[in-house]
Each structure stands twice: as structure tokens, then as C-alpha cells.
Amino acid sequence: MTEYDSLEERIQKRKEYYITQLQRLVRQPSVSAKNEGIRDCALLLKEIMEEHGITTRLLEIPNANPVVYGEVRVRGSSKTLLFYNHYDVQPAEPVELWRYPPFSATLIDGRIYGRGAADDKGEILSRLAAVDAYLASGKDPPCSFKFVIEGEEEIGSINLPRYAEKYRDLFQADSGIWEFGGIDNRGRPIVSLGMKGILYVELLAKGPARDLHSSLSAIVENPAWRLVRAISSFKDHKDNISIKGWNDRIRKLTEDEKRLLDTFPYDEEEVKKSYGIASFINDLSGYALKEKLYTQPTCNICGIWSGYQGPGSKTVLPSEAHAKLDFRLVPDQDPEELSLLLRKHLDENGFSDVQIVYKEGEPAARISHKERIAIAAAKAGKKAYGVESILSVSSAGTGPMYIFSKELAVPCVGIGTGHPDDAQHSPNESKRIDTFVNGTKWVAYTIQEFASSS
Amino acid sequence: MTEYDSLEERIQKRKEYYITQLQRLVRQPSVSAKNEGIRDCALLLKEIMEEHGITTRLLEIPNANPVVYGEVRVRGSSKTLLFYNHYDVQPAEPVELWRYPPFSATLIDGRIYGRGAADDKGEILSRLAAVDAYLASGKDPPCSFKFVIEGEEEIGSINLPRYAEKYRDLFQADSGIWEFGGIDNRGRPIVSLGMKGILYVELLAKGPARDLHSSLSAIVENPAWRLVRAISSFKDHKDNISIKGWNDRIRKLTEDEKRLLDTFPYDEEEVKKSYGIASFINDLSGYALKEKLYTQPTCNICGIWSGYQGPGSKTVLPSEAHAKLDFRLVPDQDPEELSLLLRKHLDENGFSDVQIVYKEGEPAARISHKERIAIAAAKAGKKAYGVESILSVSSAGTGPMYIFSKELAVPCVGIGTGHPDDAQHSPNESKRIDTFVNGTKWVAYTIQEFASSS
Numbered sequence: 001m002t003e004y005d006s007l008e009e010r011i012q013k014r015k016e017y018y019i020t021q022l023q024r025l026v027r028q029p030s031v032s033a034k035n036e037g038i039r040d041c042a043l044l045l046k047e048i049m050e051e052h053g054i055t056t057r058l059l060e061i062p063n064a065n066p067v068v069y070g071e072v073r074v075r076g077s078s079k080t081l082l083f084y085n086h087y088d089v090q091p092a093e094p095v096e097l098w099r100y101p102p103f104s105a106t107l108i109d110g111r112i113y114g115r116g117a118a119d120d121k122g123e124i125l126s127r128l129a130a131v132d133a134y135l136a137s138g139k140d141p142p143c144s145f146k147f148v149i150e151g152e153e154e155i156g157s158i159n160l161p162r163y164a165e166k167y168r169d170l171f172q173a174d175s176g177i178w179e180f181g182g183i184d185n186r187g188r189p190i191v192s193l194g195m196k197g198i199l200y201v202e203l204l205a206k207g208p209a210r211d212l213h214s215s216l217s218a219i220v221e222n223p224a225w226r227l228v229r230a231i232s233s234f235k236d237h238k239d240n241i242s243i244k245g246w247n248d249r250i251r252k253l254t255e256d257e258k259r260l261l262d263t264f265p266y267d268e269e270e271v272k273k274s275y276g277i278a279s280f281i282n283d284l285s286g287y288a289l290k291e292k293l294y295t296q297p298t299c300n301i302c303g304i305w306s307g308y309q310g311p312g313s314k315t316v317l318p319s320e321a322h323a324k325l326d327f328r329l330v331p332d333q334d335p336e337e338l339s340l341l342l343r344k345h346l347d348e349n350g351f352s353d354v355q356i357v358y359k360e361g362e363p364a365a366r367i368s369h370k371e372r373i374a375i376a377a378a379k380a381g382k383k384a385y386g387v388e389s390i391l392s393v394s395s396a397g398t399g400p401m402y403i404f405s406k407e408l409a410v411p412c413v414g415i416g417t418g419h420p421d422d423a424q425h426s427p428n429e430s431k432r433i434d435t436f437v438n439g440t441k442w443v444a445y446t447i448q449e450f451a452s453s454s
Numbered sequence: 455m456t457e458y459d460s461l462e463e464r465i466q467k468r469k470e471y472y473i474t475q476l477q478r479l480v481r482q483p484s485v486s487a488k489n490e491g492i493r494d495c496a497l498l499l500k501e502i503m504e505e506h507g508i509t510t511r512l513l514e515i516p517n518a519n520p521v522v523y524g525e526v527r528v529r530g531s532s533k534t535l536l537f538y539n540h541y542d543v544q545p546a547e548p549v550e551l552w553r554y555p556p557f558s559a560t561l562i563d564g565r566i567y568g569r570g571a572a573d574d575k576g577e578i579l580s581r582l583a584a585v586d587a588y589l590a591s592g593k594d595p596p597c598s599f600k601f602v603i604e605g606e607e608e609i610g611s612i613n614l615p616r617y618a619e620k621y622r623d624l625f626q627a628d629s630g631i632w633e634f635g636g637i638d639n640r641g642r643p644i645v646s647l648g649m650k651g652i653l654y655v656e657l658l659a660k661g662p663a664r665d666l667h668s669s670l671s672a673i674v675e676n677p678a679w680r681l682v683r684a685i686s687s688f689k690d691h692k693d694n695i696s697i698k699g700w701n702d703r704i705r706k707l708t709e710d711e712k713r714l715l716d717t718f719p720y721d722e723e724e725v726k727k728s729y730g731i732a733s734f735i736n737d738l739s740g741y742a743l744k745e746k747l748y749t750q751p752t753c754n755i756c757g758i759w760s761g762y763q764g765p766g767s768k769t770v771l772p773s774e775a776h777a778k779l780d781f782r783l784v785p786d787q788d789p790e791e792l793s794l795l796l797r798k799h800l801d802e803n804g805f806s807d808v809q810i811v812y813k814e815g816e817p818a819a820r821i822s823h824k825e826r827i828a829i830a831a832a833k834a835g836k837k838a839y840g841v842e843s844i845l846s847v848s849s850a851g852t853g854p855m856y857i858f859s860k861e862l863a864v865p866c867v868g869i870g871t872g873h874p875d876d877a878q879h880s881p882n883e884s885k886r887i888d889t890f891v892n893g894t895k896w897v898a899y900t901i902q903e904f905a906s907s908s
Contacts, residue, residue, distance in 0.1 A: 198769075200767040208729040208730050208731050209729060209730025209731075210730070212729060214752075214756055214780050214782075215752070215782060215849075215850035215851045215852070216747075217752045217753075217754035217780075217782075218735075218747045218750060218752045218782070218850060219734045219735055219738060219743055219746055220731055220735065221735050222754055222755055224757075224758055225689070225755055228682050228685050228686050228755065229686050231682050232682050232683050232686040275663060275664075275666060275670070275674060276663025276664070277661070277663075277674055277675070280673045280674065281674065281675050292673055293669075293670075293673045296672060298668075298669070298672045300671035300676055301676055301678035301679055301682065301760065301761065302668055302762050302767075302769055302770050302772075303760065303761035303762035303763050303768070303772070304678055304682070304759065304760050304761065304775070306757065306758050306759075307755065307756050307758065307778070308756050308757035308778060309759045309776070312813075313610060313654040313756075313778070313814050314756060315654070315754075315780050315852075317754060317756075318756075318757070321758070322763070324761070324767070324768070326668050326767070328669060328672070350691070359766075359767045360767050395669075396669035396672060397669045398769075
């Protein structure tokens with residue numbers, strides 16, 4: 001019997017226990033956006049972790065949700081693996097669209113339904129279960145573990161940088177496993193090596209002191225016009241960001257990264273069908289499409305509003321115009337520097353009246369596929385699923401991975417128990433029991449591969 | 455005693471009666487936007503007009519609010535003067551901001567408060583009172599009168615063109631008095647010779663079948679971007695409309711019109727203060743400012759909306775983007791032709807995906823200050839107020855004046871009982887008794903001047 005077989009045996013044997021623990025955790029609401037159940041959930045998680053044999057405490061800083069911090073120290077092991085997760089969840093609304101109450105953790109048809117069942121409580125339990133499978137053997141695990149489980153991921157991890165600064169030593173490790181990951185539609189494990197960053201701003205243009213009759217637009221500047229013109233100056237007609245200096249720091253892809261991107265599977269027809277679109281921007285396809293999606297910056301209008309939005313033909317010159325924009329960033333762009341370039345662009349193009357409100361900024365993170373944890377995760381994925389793992393240069397999305405991968409020098413990979421039909425952030429979010437078990441195996445095997453690598 | 459003195463005497467003598475009639479009319483709600491009280495108001499108005507000795511009937515066409523049509527035929531008179539007014543009113547909302555119930559017609563401090571007291575029931579009564587002042591003398595009035603009082607002005611006079619076509623003969627007259635007008639802040643009577651036209655459109659850009667995660671903006675076209683870019687192509691940076699052919703038909707100002715515009719009083723500092731702005735578009739002032747406001751076309755964003763407008767930093771790629779635009783038109787622009795030019799502009803500039811919904815179109819109207827009715831109104835204004843009348847080449851606003859001034863060849867001028875503090879369309883709309891009486895005199899004197907002109 002190999003080490004893998006015995007890990008699998010222990011995971012299968014204690015499956016019901018893990019599922020029950022996951023249900024306990026899902027039944028405790030922890031909606032950070034509404035400050036609902038946060039501390040109760042942190043305390044419950046601490047209790048569950050302690051039941052798993054993990055030394056646990058709450059880290060606190062003022063005006064922030066607690067971080068649940070856990071450790072398993074193994075004497076004689078030289079390596080430490082860190083798990084980053086979050087115990088807060090998205091709001092459950094619209095509640096009426098749920099088949100089962102969102103915090104009921106109803107187990108039916110091989111799934112646990114509930115807000116947070118997948119994102120991220122299922123992943124938390126898979127990490128606890130993987131570590132438990134080692135501890136249950138009675139022998140020392142092959143490495144030490146750290147758990148950093150925050151309570152503000154769904155509201156932008158706003159205090160995680162402060163936690164990382166204050167608890168820099170506690171957050172140190174040799175490598176890390178990110179809060180999510182999983183298999184694709186065809187059951188292939190995806191190992192994600194990075195995430196994009198973000199700069200999120202609100203733009204505000206102000207006009208007359210109150211809404212005016214629209215006949216006055218002949219002589220009174222309309223702030224909606226100011227805003228529309230300002231925004232339209234941000235990109236050229238080929239969808240390239242044309243703000244001066246914006247692209248100067250972009251790190252070039254290595255030949256290896258280009259190769260990974262080239263072989264990364266992307267079902268264009270399926271995606272177009274799913275999104276209801278006839279073509280991609282600039283009719284992109286193949287390598288160029290994937291390169292843009294995973295490794296190039298974006299400038300997106302998340303929202304824009306001004307004036308009258310109701311029925312009929314109201315004639316008004318609005319007094320204000322607003323927009324929300326997100327810029328996705330890639331290594332090595334710096335959100336604070338870019339926000340200054342944006343200000344400069346507006347000033348130099350005659351839009352000094354357009355105000356910028358800086359809402360959020362996170363750099364991107366991307367590690368090499370040659371990092372020990374990346375190699376371990378890819379090998380372990382193949383052992384858990386029986387098919388080759390696929391290395392993803394970066395997710396198109398954003399997370400605070402840079403704090404670990406870049407600032408603390410803890411290279412992280414995204415792996416986990418996820419499946420494309422988990423319905424994260426949507427009504428009827430669920431965790432499939434089969435992917436939960438397989439993903440747990442993947443995490444457990446990754447620990448083994450990581451610990452035995454040299 | 456002159457004819458003017460006896461007219462004034464009769465108006466003063468019967469003032470209480472007119473005020474009581476105005477209160478009756480205001481107390482009958484007639485909100486066309488909500489289809490509230492329309493027919494009851496039309497019937498009440500018919501009753502009041504008949505009490506004034508006017509032969510009255512309701513004109514009807516399918517799916518339209520009735521037009522109240524009245525006539526006073528004077529044998530032996532060769533001239534007919536037409537009064538255009540409307541009995542429908544704006545909604546009273548927000549009702550909580552009214553000091554007195556909006557349909558109470560409360561008479562206090564020299565004003566009647568109520569929705570429609572000024573716009574346009576006060577004006578209706580002033581026309582009835584002016585005609586009554588002639589009829590009450592026992593002699594024949596100096597000309598015949600027609601009343602065309604519609605019930606859909608506040609919803610864009612949507613059926614007035616059909617009424618004008620069906621009742622072309624009834625709507626014929628030698629000249630007309632428009633539904634509103636009055637004095638400025640310094641008590642000077644303003645005779646308005648025209649109104650701008652309008653083209654009101656909604657623009658719609660569609661993207662993916664549902665809102666997507668904004669990370670996909672790298673490869674999926676964002677409809678808000680399409681819309682912002684399309685709209686920003688409509689004007690150059692000097693605020694000139696750059697749609698091909700848009701300005702081709704604009705009628706040049708005559709030397710007389712330029713002179714009127716040049717001498718037209720416009721208190722720039724007062725206006726800037728009132729609107730809370732530091733300067734006008736392009737730092738315009740003097741003649742150029744008035745020329746743009748009263749005689750040049752506009753392109754205005756009344757509303758624009760797409761995506762997320764709530765608090766926080768939601769990252770979304772919206773599936774649709776909308777805008778409402780009004781283009782004010784001047785003689786001799788044609789709204790239907792312009793809507794085709796707009797379509798062509800979008801198609802030729804790569805925005806064939808942006809849809810146009812045509813909501814409303816009205817040409818502009820402008821008559822010469824040498825028209826008999828203009829000369830009569832200016833002379834009468836001076837007699838009623840003791841100061842020179844001011845001729846306004848055009849209002850900056852829009853109304854269906856073109857139907858009369860242009861299509862039916864009934865040149866109209868805007869005069870009336872209005873005062874800048876009437877609060878039309880706002881809470882606490884009121885009609886001042888002093889301007890009601892003076893404006894009624896102005897209308898009565900205009901009748902005299904018009905009838906005696908050759």
C-alpha cells in the first residue's frame with residue numbers, strides 16, 4: 001500500500017465526518033458585506049480546527065474582521081506549507097431563487113447546497129481534511145502547516161495587507177496553497193500560477209448645482225458629456241489602453257509561459273455560446289485570445305450613470321455623472337502609480353474637472369511553473385485525477401495573492417475542490433461531494449509531493 | 455375714456471369672477487402622464503367656456519385626450535385670432551413638498567397655489583377673461599376667436615399633429631397667441647417669436663446575454679464602452695455637432711434677428727449664479743452666448759446608464775447600456791431626416807450595433823418680428839406694463855408651435871401672465887394675481903392692436 005493509497009483510505013473513511021463539519025460551517029452565516037455572523041463563524045471555525053488537532057487563535061487588528069490563524073508544527077521537518085482561505089461569504093440574495101434555504105447546508109443528490117459551501121468553506125474543509133488524513137495516521141506529517149483564514153475576502157481583503165504587515169512572521173512559509181482551484185469541464189486539474197491585480201476607481205464629473213432644463217445644454221456644460229469624453233480617451237479603437245505610461249512596466253512573458261499559454265485548453269465556441277456573443281473583441285482567437293485574457297491589462301466600465309433613467313422622454317441636463325471602472329493589472333504594474341498616471345492623463349487631456357475616487361488597488365501575482373509548489377501540485381493532480389494537470393499562467397481574475405507570492409515571498413498555487421457548476425456567488429451554490437473528496441485527495445497528495453521535493 | 459381704459463375697468467371689475475373660475479379649473483386634477491381627471495377637466499373647461507359665452511365642443515380622435523375647441527364668431531370682422539393652450543398638467547409629485555394640497559387652489563398672499571395654476575390653467579383663464587372683457591361691453595369684439603385647448607401638452611402633444619390634420623379648417627386663423635409668455639425679472643414684457651424643435655432618441659447597445667465577471671472584459675466587448683464611444687463621436691471638442699449633414703439645413707439669421715438677439719437682455723452673472731456654474735461652455739458671453747442658446751442646435755445627454763450603480767466595488771461587465779439624448783433643433787432642421795443622418799453616422803463610424811429608438815420629433819418654429827401679431831403684442835405689452843416690450847427671436851425650449859406657425863400658416867407669438875417665480879413643473883406652483891391681471895390686460899390689448907392693424 002503506497003502512501004497515496006493510505007491517504008485516500010483515511011479520507012474515504014472519515015468522509016462523513018468532514019461533510020458534517022462542512023455543514024456546521026455553512027450553517028453559520030458569515031456575510032462580510034452585511035457584517036452578519038462574522039465573529040461567530042470565526043469562533044466556530046477555531047473550534048472545528050482545534051477538533052482537527054490544529055493549534056488555532058484569532059488574530060485581531062482594530063476595525064477589521066478577525067483572521068483565524070492555525071498551525072501544525074512538525075519537529076524535524078524543514079518545510080512549511082501555508083493555506084490561504086476565507087471564512088466570509090457573499091450575501092445570499094436573491095434568496096427567493098434558492099431551492100433550499102441558503103444557510104441550511106442541505107445534502108441532496110450528492111451535493112451540499114448553501115452559501116459558502118463552495119466559496120470558500122468547502123475549500124477550507126478540504127485543507128483541514130487533507131491535514132487530518134496525515135494526523136489520523138498517528139505519524140508526523142511530512143511538513144509543518146499554517147492556516148491563514150481571513151474574514152474579508154468578499155469585501156476586497158481590505159485589511160489583509162495590514163494583517164500581513166503586523167503578523168509578517170506568522171505568515172512566513174516556504175510555499176502556499178491558494179483559496180480556490182479545481183477541475184475544468186472535462187475533469188482536468190488546473191494548477192493556477194497567478195492572478196491579475198486591480199485598480200478600481202470611481203469617476204465623478206460635476207456640472208450645475210442642480211438638474212437643469214435640457215434646453216440649457218446649449219450653454220451649460222453637461223457633466224455626462226465630460227465623463228463620456230474622458231472615458232472614451234482611455235482606450236484606442238483596438239482596445240489598447242492609451243493612457244501614457246500605462247503599459248511601461250508590464251513584465252514580458254517568458255518562453256515557458258508562452259508555451260503554457262499556447263497549450264492551455266480554451267473552448268472558444270463553448271465560451272461564445274455560454275456568453276451569448278458572436279465573436280470576441282477584435283475577432284481574437286487562439287493564442288492571441290488567451291494572451292489577452294490571462295496576461296494583458298483591461299479597462300472596464302462596471303457602471304455608468306447620470307440623469308434620467310425612467311420611462312418616457314424627460315429633458316434634463318444632469319448635475320452629476322458617475323462611473324465605476326476596473327482596470328485589471330498584470331505583473332509588474334503598480335496600482336498606486338497607475339492611479340497617478342490616470343490623474344495625469346485626465347489633466348493633460350482637458351479633464352482636470354473629472355474627479356477620481358480611488359476605491360481599491362492590488363498588484364498582480366504570478367509565479368514560475370518551476371516553483372517547487374507548482375511542480376508538486378501538477379504531479380499530485382495527475383495522481384488524484386488520472387489525467388495530466390494543466391498549468392495556467394494566470395487566472396483572469398483578481399485576488400490578494402501578491403501579498404503572499406510577492407511581498408512575503410511565499411509562492412502560491414491555486415488548486416482545490418472546485419467544479420465549473422458550483423454556482424459560486426449565485427443562488428443555489430453547492431459543493432459536490434465527489435469533487436470535494438477528489439480535491440481533498442489532490443491537496444493531500446500535493447502536501448506529500450511538496451514535502452518530498454528537494 | 456379710451457378702449458384700453460374700459461377694457462381694464464371691466465377686467466378689474468370681474469377679477470374675482472375670473473379668479474373663482476381659475477380655482478374651479480385648478481381643483482379639477484388633469485394629469486395626462488397618469489391619465490387622471492382628463493375627461494372631467496375637459497368637460498369642466500367646456501362648461502366654463504360656455505359660461506363665458508364661447509361656443510364650445512370637444513374634438514375627439516381615437517386613443518387621444520379630447521381637444522376643447524371654442525369659437526366666438528363676429529359677423530363683419532375679417533380677422534380671426536387663435537389661442538393655443540392646454541388643460542393637462544404635470545404630476546404634482548413630490549406632494550410632500552407642497553405647502554398647500556396641490557389641487558386645493560389655495561388663495562393666499564396674492565397667489566393661487568396649485569398644480570396647473572400657472573401652467574397652463576392661469577393662461578387659459580387670462581384668454582377667457584380677455585375675450586370676456588370684450589363680450590361684457592355688450593358690443594361685438596373687434597375680431598373672431600378660436601380656442602384650441604389640448605390635453606396632452608405635458609406628454610409631448612403626441613396627438614396634436616393628428617388633430618391638426620383632421621380639423622385643419624377649424625384650426626385656421628390669421629394669427630395665434632401661444633400658451634405661455636410673460637414678464638422677466640425686471641417686469642419687462644417678452645414677446646417670443648419662436649421655439650426650438652426636438653429630436654429625442656434612446657440609444658441601446660447590447661453585449662453578452664447576461665452580466666459577466668469583469669475580468670472577461672479582456673475579450674468580450676462591453677456595451678457601455680460601445681455606447682460611450684458612439685456618443686462621444688457626436689460632437690467635437692468645441693461643442694459642435696459633428697454628425698455629417700446635421701447642420702446643412704440651418705436657416706441663417708436675418709440682420710433683424712441678429713439685431714434683436716444683440717439687444718436682448720441676458721444677465722450672465724445672474725444666470726451663472728443661479729445655476730451654480732463658473733463659466734459657460736467655451737467661455738461664451740455676449741452675442742455669441744445668446745446666439746448659441748436661442749438659435750443653434752444642441753446634443754444633450756439626458757440620461758445614461760449601464761451596469762452597477764450601488765455602493766462598493768462590484769466588478770461586472772454589463773450586458774446592456776442605455777442612453778437618452780435630446781437634440782434641440784432650429785429652423786429648418788427636420789427631425790425625421792436627422793434621425794436618418796444619426797443612423798448613417800453610427801453605421802459609418804463602426805457603431806452599426808448601437809440601436810436607435812426614435813421617441814419624439816418636432817421641428818422648430820420661428821416667425822418674423824414684422825408679423826402683424828408680433829407688432830400687436832409688442833405694442834400692447836408696452837401699454838399694459840408701461841415699458842418697452844422685448845422681442846425674443848426664439849425660446850431655447852421646445853413646443854408644438856410649428857404646427858401652427860409653420861404647417862397651418864398661423865403665425866404665433868408667446869405672451870401671457872407668466873412670472874419667473876411661478877414655479878412651473880415644481881412643487882408650490884402658483885399664479886400671482888397681479889401678473890394674472892396685467893397679463894390679461896396684455897392679451898386684451900393685443901387683441902385690440904391685432905384687430906385694428908392693417
